[in-house]
Amino acid sequence: MLMRNSDTKLLDTILDKMVETVDQSKGQIFSIAEQSRVDYEALLKELQQIKSQIHSSIVEQEELERKVKMARKRLSEVSRDFSVHSEEVVRKAYEQAHDLQVKLLVMRQNEKQLLDRRNELDRRLLSVHTTIERAEQLISQTAVVLNYLTQDMKAFGRALEDAQSKQAFGLQVMEAQEEERKRLSREIHDGPAQMMANVLMRSDLIEKLYRERGVEAAFKEIRDLKKMVRSALYEVRRIIYDLRPMALDDLGLIPTLNKYLATVSEYSRSQSAAPNITFSNIGLEKRLPSNMEVALFRLIQESVQNALKHANATEIQVKLEIKKEQVLAVVKDNGKGFDVNKKKSGSFGIMGMKERIDLLDGDITIRSKPDEGTVVLISVPIIEQPLT
Incomplete structure (x- = not known):
């Protein structure tokens, strides 16, 4: 009913x-x-x-x-x-x-x-x-x-x-x-x-x-x-x-990503698994609506974690570009890749990313082939009011 x-x-x-x-x-x-x-x-x-x-x-x-x-x-x-x-x-x-x-x-x-x-x-x-x-x-x-x-x-x-x-x-x-x-x-x-x-x-x-x-x-x-x-x-x-990086509320998306990726890299080295993680911001340095910053952070975080857990990569590159009306993010690794057409049962990672990008009215593209690495492309329009 x-x-x-x-x-x-x-x-x-x-x-x-x-x-x-x-x-x-x-x-x-x-x-x-x-x-x-x-x-x-x-x-x-x-x-x-x-x-x-x-x-x-x-x-x-x-x-x-x-x-x-x-x-x-x-x-x-x-x-x-x-x-x-x-x-x-x-x-x-x-x-x-x-x-x-x-x-x-x-x-x-x-x-x-x-x-x-x-x-x-x-x-x-x-x-x-x-x-x-x-x-x-x-x-x-x-x-x-x-x-x-x-x-x-x-x-x-x-x-x-x-x-x-x-x-x-x-x-x-x-x-x-x-x-x-x-x-x-x-x-x-x-x-x-x-x-x-x-x-x-x-x-x-x-x-x-x-x-x-x-x-x-x-x-x-x-x-x-x-x-x-x-x-x-x-x-x-x-x-x-x-669970929730406090720096996201205080400092914004770019400093939080810097800190998060440095923390992930340090932790990986302590576990004898140390891919080289690089981060570059080639766009504007400005704050975005709170919900947008949280969603973008989670999308990048999920992409990096997938590369760490499943790709066996030695290089992970994260790029962010904040434009006047749009945010672009790229997460690229040189790992073992996978067949994007095959769905893994019981896995909610990619599904959750797609649902989150839908809430932002954005787009996400995942390009990967076995033994050829993975590239995650994220595009989100900037809106003036926070998402509700």
Whole structure:
């Protein structure tokens, strides 16, 4: 049954309220995630200090134990022969042995407290990491909802004119949401979650490694551990950046593309897969309507990600030209290419790009052949008012 005008207006009101509520919720969740990351870094710093103190305590204990053994040996020697050693000598030997023993007991107690604190920090780090992971999942879900409630509102309105189109659009929304959740879930599971699990495991091995192989081996493990944690934090920040680059609102399309492509290139190098990514702007440097900047950024982002994930390219070129009445963008790679006439089942990337370009009243052309690379050509007219 087709929807009446009154029903459509009511739905528009509900959708506007939903957008406002979801956007507020996303901000609150993001604040929680940011605070959790701050707490995580503070806990990690304290944990490193505690481990350093434990290491120093172990070294001092070993030296003190050696002194205690020598003091006991000395006490045993003077105690066996009172005729040779005076009572004062015996008393001093006893006091020295006693003082060293007391110091050793105090040091062992301090070490136990440090170990307890280390274990507590490990548990808290795991808890905070779980909070960050859950917050990221919620952010990804709200981002998907906002995307379809705002940027794709026009397509949604068209779909409501026809019952069959409405049903197909609803199914497509749900499929796209599931794909986005799966992608983010895989990225978090394969990246930060795995790294944090390894951190917890390797941190427990450092003390054992020190005892079995010595100080240098233990410190090497600690340095590797720090690199792993920094890599995990980089992964989390990269995922957040993919959800919504804040620079897009503040600086505009060109600086954001510069930063994004530099970040992608840096991340690729860290993963031992480093295609050469170049970006050039040969047109005007001016701001575009907000929705147009977001849509163009997503189109270029999707094209670059496709080249990274599927093309095995060594060169990726991104060119942007903003004219007075038109924006042109080109993403070119020298990868393995594909047959544009063959549709890959279960893939929504190109479909989503075409739907987004339709909302901009623009055109997108994809040229590719096996073993001949891929070229994505994007053309969008500049309108004076933001898209609604």
